[in-house]
Amino acid sequence: MKVLTIAGANLRRFLRDRSNIFFVFVLPIGIVLLIGAQFSGDFEPTVGVFEAGTEIGASLAEELDSKGVVTVRRFDSEDEMLRAVERGVLAAAVSVPGDADTEVAAGRQVGVGFLTRPDGLGPQLRVSVIEAVSAVTLEPNAIAFAVSKGADPSVAAEASSASLAALPSIEVSTRSTGESLFEGVSGQFDIGASSQLVLFMFLTGLTGSAALIQSRQLGVTTRMVGSPTSSTSIIVGEGLGRFVIVLAQGVYIVVATVLLFRVDWGNLLATAAVLVAFSAVGAGAAMLLGTVFRNDQQAGGVSVVAGIGLAALGGSMLPLELFSPTMTTISRFIPHAWANEAFAEILRRGAGVGDIVTQLGVLAAFAAGLLAIASWRMRSVITRP
C-alpha cells in the first residue's frame, strides 16, 4: 500500500505543477497540429515567371499554371524574382528574354533562364519548365522548320495550324506498385500523432527526474527512509510514480488526438501494450537520470537534450524508413525506434499484439535493464545524506 501512496503523491505533485499544463497538455497537441498542417492539402511549389512583356513569356506562364503541378507567380522585376529564389520564397524561377518574340519569329534560337534551389525539387521543376516550353513552341518550331526548308512563312503558319489539328495525342499514363510508406494512414494527423506520442512520453518522463532530485534535496526521501518503510517500497513507489506519469502523458495524447483530430490508433490492445512497455522504459530512464545528477537544474538541461536527441535518433522526427544505413543501425540501440516501429505496424498495417511481439520484447528488455540499474543506484543514493 505504501508503494501506491508514494506513487500517488508523485502523480499529484506532477499534476499540480502549473507549467506542466503547457508542456504536457498543450505543447504535444500543438506540435501534432503543426505537423498535420504541413501534410494538409496538395503541396504545390511556387515558381516565379518573368515574362519581359513577351507573348511567348505570357503563354509559357499560362501553360505552367494550367498543369496544376506548380503555382505560378508573375514578376515585373527579374532581380526581385531571383532574390525570392535565393531566400527560398520561390522554389524556382523562369526568366524570358525581352527579344524572345522577335527572335523566335525569325527562326533563331533563344535561351530561357532557369534558377532553382539546391534541394530535392530542382530536377522536377526543371522538367516541368522544359515541358511547358516545348508545349508553347510546338507551332513556332514547325513553322521555322518548314521555312528553313524553303516554305513561305505565312503559308507555313497556315499549314502548321492545320496540321496541329490532326496531330495525334501521345498519352503518358502513370501507375504505382509496391507497399507504401504511408499506406493505411488515413488522416493527415496520424503520422505526427504516434511519433510525437513517443517523443513526449519519454521527454515528460525524463523531466520528471528533477522531482526525484528535489525530493532528496528537500529531505523528503530522508524522512521516508526514517519512517518504517523498506527501501524496496520507496524504490518501487518512486518507480511506479514515474511510470504512472509517463503512462498518463501517453494516454492523454492518444485520447486527445482521437477526440480532436480523429486519429485512428488501430488495434487498441496493441496500442495499449506499446504504451505500457514504453512507459516502463521512460520510468527506468527517469529513475536512472534522477540518481546520476544531484542538481535538479542540471538534470533538467540533460533531460531536454536527451529527450529531444534520442527522439530524433529513434525516428520521431524523420520516419525511420528515410534513415541512411548507418543511422538505421544506430537507431536499433534507441528504444524510441522500437516503439515507433511498433506504432508503424499498428497504424499502417493493422497489426495486433501478436505481430509486434519482437518490438514489445525489446522494449521490455530496455525497461528491465534501465530499472535494474536505476534501482541499484537508488538504493545507495536514498540512504546518502
Added chain:
Amino acid sequence: MGPAITIAIKDLALRMRDRSVFIVGLIAPLALAFIFNLVFGGAFGADELSLDVGVVVEDEGAAGEGLLGALRDMDSSGTLALTEFTSLSEAEEQVEEGTVGAVIHVPAGFSDAVAVNADTAVEVIGNVDAPTTTDIAAAIAREFAAGVRRTNLAVTTALSTGAVPPGDVAATIGDAASAAPLLGVGDIETESRQLNTATYFVAGLSIFFLFFIAGLGVTSMLEERREGTLFRLMAAPIRRRSIVLGKSLTSVVIGLVSMIVLVIASGIIMGAEWGPPLGVAMMVTSAVLAVVGVMTLVGGFAKTPEQAGNLQSIVAVTFGMLGGTFVPVAEGEGLMSSLRFVTPNGWFMRGLGDIASGDAMAALPSMGILLAMAAVTGGLGLALVRKVVHA
C-alpha cells in the same frame, strides 16, 4: 555604472559555479545540432538523391531508339542510373521490390502509330515509395512524347507547304528530329541565401537555448528578493536602477559569450559556415539584445522565480516552434511562414541567410528589426521589472 558592473560580475561568478548554464548554453545546442545534422543531413542531402530509372522499349522503330539514346546520355552524364529491361514483367518485378524507382514502357508499334498520325501511349510504372523518381520518369516520358509530336508537326507542316517533296519524308524526319528547339532552357548562376544544413541547425538551436539563459537576469532578481538579499542591496548606497542594470548586463554577457563560443565551436566541430565575421557579430549581438528584451518583458509579469522560469520556457518553446528551430523549411507564403517573423528566431535565421552569400551588410534590415524588438520589449520589460526593486 560602477555598482551595476560589480553586481553583474558577482552574478556571473555565481553562474559559472553552477554548471547548468554550460549545459543549457553550450552543450545542449551543440549536442542536438550534431544529432539533427546526422539524422536529417543524410536524408535531405542533395547528393544522396539517386534516380534509379528502368526502361522497357518494345517498339522497334526510330522513336523507341530515340528515347533509349536520350536515356543512355542521361545515364552517362550521371543525371540518373539507367537499367534496361527486355520484358515488362521483369521490370515490374524490380519496381515492386524497389530495385528501380520507376520504369518507362514504350509499347510495340509506337513508331508505326506515330507515322500514320494515330493516337498512342507511353506508360510509367513507379514504386509508391519513390514518388520523386516516378515523377521524374513520367516527366522524361512526357518530354519524349512532346519531342515526337514536335518532330511530327514539323514534318507534316513542311510536307503540306510543298517545300519538301513527299519522297523525302524519311530524310526530313531525321532533319526535324535533330533540329534544336527554338526555345532552350539554361541555368542562371546565383548564390543561395539559405544556410547549409549543419549551420541551420546550430543557428536555430543556439537562439532557441539562448532564450533559456537570457532570462536568468530577471529570475535571479526574483530569487534575491525571496531570499532577502535584494533588500540588503536596496539598503546599500547604490541606485536601484544600477541593480536592474547589473542584472540585465549579466544576461547580455552570458548570452553573448555562449553565442560566440557556439559560433566558433560549431565551425570547428561540425564545419558550420556562419558567414562573414562582421555580419555574424552584428546578427549575434542584436539577437542577444532582442532575446534578453523579450525574456525581461516576460519575466516582468512574474511574481516568483518559478513563475518567471515557467513563463519564459513557454515563450521560448513557442517562439522556437514558430521560428523554425526544429523544422528546416524554406520560407513560403503560408500563415506559419508569416508567424515566424513575429519571433526574434525568424529574423535571426533570415539575417544569417542573407549574409551567407558573403555580404555582411545584407544583415542590416534583419539587424534593425531585432534591435527594434530589443528596444520595445526591453523598455517595457525594464519598466515592469523596476517594480520588483520598489516593493
